[in-house]
Each structure stands twice: as structure tokens, then as C-alpha cells.
Amino acid sequence: MKESTRRVFRLHGWRVDRAIHNYLYFVFYDLYVKGALYLTQVIVTLFGRFPATRHLARFIFDRYHAKVLSWGDLTKILQLEEAVDLGPDTTGRIIPFRYANRIVLREPTHLAVMDCPCKLELDDPCQPVASCIAVGRPLVDFWLEHCEKYHVRRITQEEALDIIERHRQNGHITQAFFKVATGGSMGVICSCCPRCCVSMRATALVRKIKGAEGISQYAPSGYKVAHDPGSCRACGSCAETCHFGAVEFREGRRLYHPEKCYGCELCVERCPAKALSLFLPEGGLLPLDLELAGRMLTGGRS
Ligand code: SF4
Ligand code: SF4
Known part of the structure; x- marks a missing residue:
């Protein structure tokens, strides 16, 4: 077994099911998102008219989320040199999700980019398709050892900012992704649009379910x-x-x-x-601003 695979199993401890989920998720990234979107389409088509279906949608959606990032907040993440580990107690007003709600970035100067599975799912995706960026050594090492087929490559912090800036010039928003499959924590930043992003497409589909109009897989930046x-x-x-x-x-x-x-x-x-x-309006959702989160931890603004 590769060292990065062992690390995945250590991360999830006794939750071997989550470790396997984590492994399959990234090794078969494109098939996974394709399957998830297909399943959502089937559920919405067959059961969308039944209000009870919203409970199923919430169960699935509680496990996978994105947080929209401003350029300033993104820059702070991509200039990090020290590890960050913030649990749900601190992040409740930033990423208000039930399970996927931790900001964990270990050895954050380690970065890699690879083809976005959402874009690979389309015949005519926005270009360039290389837009998924892993932040933190454990995930970067895993991608480098397992995801060659998605053209993974190591990048510097400057290159990551450059890639995202070009996507923003093409009209793509920046999102940080949080998944139960990765220990409920942040690990991936991607450049998204409603046409390509499976998370945004799935949200649009699920909102067709009776009583699920307010469900979303992505949270506003807060600004x-x-x-x-x-x-x-x-x-x-x-x-x-x-x-x-x-x-x-x-x-x-x-x-x-x-x-x-x-x-x-x-x-x-x-x-x-x-x-x-x-x-930043008073009393709303807080941004994923690492300085602000740090102040919250040390008893500053809450
Ligand atoms: S219309 Fe919008 S983009 Fe154009 S100048 Fe006014 S605020 Fe700026
Ligand atoms: S109005 Fe809000 S959501 Fe729309 S482009 Fe501006 S910041 Fe983004």
C-alpha cells in the first residue's frame, strides 16, 4: 500500500467506510461526480414531487459543500506557511454545514493542480480544465501518487494564484470544497461556473424537489x-x-x-x-478569512 493511502486510512481512524470513500472519490474522481449527478437527476425525476424526498436530499447534501471565496480570502489561504486546524466550534458561522465543517490545512505550501472532474464530465467544458487545486501535503501526495490520469502536477503558491486569477478573468467564481470523504475538512479549491460545476448543477436540480428550494451545496462568501x-x-x-x-x-x-x-x-x-x-454586513455568515477565524479562536470578534 502506498504511503499516501495509509495516511488516508489513518486520517479516518475506525471509520474505514469513510477511508474507502475518500480513496474511491479521488481515484475515480470523474466517474464519481458523473455518478453523483446522474443519481441526483434520477432522484429528482422519479421522486422530486414528493416532499419527503427533501430529507434524502439533505442527507446527501450534508456531506459535501463549497464555500465561495473572495479574492482577498483566497490570497490568505494561498500565502499560508503554517498549518491551520479549525474545528466546528470556530467555523460554525463560516461554513454552516452539519458534517463537512472543518478547516484543516497541513503543510499548506504543498499544492497540486489537476483536471476538474466536473469539466471532464462535459463534451464542451470551459477551458482550461485544469482547475482543481489541492491544498496541503496529505492530499497533494495522494493526488501525485494516484491521479496521474487527471494530469496532476505540483505547483507553487504563486502558480496557484495565477491559475485562479485567470479563471476569474474568464468569469469563474472561486470555491473551497469541504467533504466528509476528506474528513469533513477543506482540501480542494476550484474555479466554477453554473454550467460546469457539478455541485452547482446538483443544487439547481435538488431545488426542484418540493420543499427543498432553500437547499444549497455552496455557501455565500459572507460579503x-x-x-x-x-x-x-x-x-x-x-x-x-x-x-x-x-x-x-x-x-x-x-x-x-x-x-x-x-x-x-x-x-x-x-x-x-x-x-x-x-x-461585511453585521450578523450574517462570516467569510472564510483565516485572519478573522484566528481572531475568533483567540477570543476576538465572534
Ligand atoms: S453598471 Fe455595474 S459594472 Fe458598470 S460601472 Fe456601474 S457598477 Fe460598475
Ligand atoms: S452581485 Fe454578488 S454574486 Fe453577483 S457577481 Fe457580484 S459579488 Fe458575485
Whole structure:
């Protein structure tokens, strides 16, 4: 058995089922996400009209999540030099998920990129398909030893930022993924759009189930967007950029719907007049900002 496989089994302890799940998940990454999406489609088609199906959807969705990242929060993760290990007590307001809710990054300068399984699932995916980034040595070592078929390669922190920046220029949001299969913790960062991302596609499907309209596999960053009407040129770029319908123009007036906004920051980056900026509303979900999480741990803002 390879050393990285042994580490997977050590990580999960007596939960051998989760270790096997973890192993299969990454070794057969593309088949796994394809199967998960197919299963979701079958469940929604056959049982979506029954309200009880929402319990099944929640059971499945509690195990796999994403958190939208702003560029600033992403940068802090990709400049980390020390390990981070934050459990559910600290992360409850950042990643409000039942099981997949830990930020664990061991030896975080170790990074690797490989082809995104969601993109491999499509005939005509967004390019480039190399967008899944593993953060932390245990997962990186596992990918390097098991995932050659997905063109895995080791990268530096600067390269990772560069890859993600190019995806953001192509209109892809940045998400950190948390899975029970990886010990409930964060390990992968990917660049996603609603057309390619299986998590976003599955969420759209599950919301068709009666009573499951509020279920989501991805959580907002926590930020909202402030608009300076004095600088705005009414160019419409923010409405075109938003994947979530949070901005629209009606009779030449810009309308912002904060309840639909995931705080991805793409519109802010693309505004030619610099009329947009992120802010953190009081009392909402907190961002995955490692500095803020550190302060929470030491008794700062909560
Ligand atoms: S992108 Fe900026 S300038 Fe253009 S409409 Fe939106 S806020 Fe105004
Ligand atoms: S309004 Fe802007 S920050 Fe909010 S989801 Fe849309 S593009 Fe992202």
C-alpha cells in the first residue's frame, strides 16, 4: 500500500467506510461526480414531487459543500506557511454545514493542480480544465501518487494564484470544497461556473424537489456589494457578470438583490468605474478569512 493511502486510512481512524470513500472519490474522481449527478437527476425525476424526498436530499447534501471565496480570502489561504486546524466550534458561522465543517490545512505550501472532474464530465467544458487545486501535503501526495490520469502536477503558491486569477478573468467564481470523504475538512479549491460545476448543477436540480428550494451545496462568501452611484457608468457589466441574478437593470436603473448575492467579487473586479466594493454586513455568515477565524479562536470578534 502506498504511503499516501495509509495516511488516508489513518486520517479516518475506525471509520474505514469513510477511508474507502475518500480513496474511491479521488481515484475515480470523474466517474464519481458523473455518478453523483446522474443519481441526483434520477432522484429528482422519479421522486422530486414528493416532499419527503427533501430529507434524502439533505442527507446527501450534508456531506459535501463549497464555500465561495473572495479574492482577498483566497490570497490568505494561498500565502499560508503554517498549518491551520479549525474545528466546528470556530467555523460554525463560516461554513454552516452539519458534517463537512472543518478547516484543516497541513503543510499548506504543498499544492497540486489537476483536471476538474466536473469539466471532464462535459463534451464542451470551459477551458482550461485544469482547475482543481489541492491544498496541503496529505492530499497533494495522494493526488501525485494516484491521479496521474487527471494530469496532476505540483505547483507553487504563486502558480496557484495565477491559475485562479485567470479563471476569474474568464468569469469563474472561486470555491473551497469541504467533504466528509476528506474528513469533513477543506482540501480542494476550484474555479466554477453554473454550467460546469457539478455541485452547482446538483443544487439547481435538488431545488426542484418540493420543499427543498432553500437547499444549497455552496455557501455565500459572507460579503455583500456596495455600489457608488456617483461613479457608476451604467455599463451593465455587473449584471452580465453575475451568475446568480443578483444584479439587474430595469428601465436603465441598476437593481441589486443582496439575498441572491454570493459575494463572489467577480462584479467588483470587472467594474470599469471602480464603483463597487465588498463589505461585511453585521450578523450574517462570516467569510472564510483565516485572519478573522484566528481572531475568533483567540477570543476576538465572534
Ligand atoms: S459594472 Fe460598475 S460601472 Fe458598470 S453598471 Fe455595474 S457598477 Fe456601474
Ligand atoms: S452581485 Fe457580484 S459579488 Fe454578488 S454574486 Fe453577483 S457577481 Fe458575485
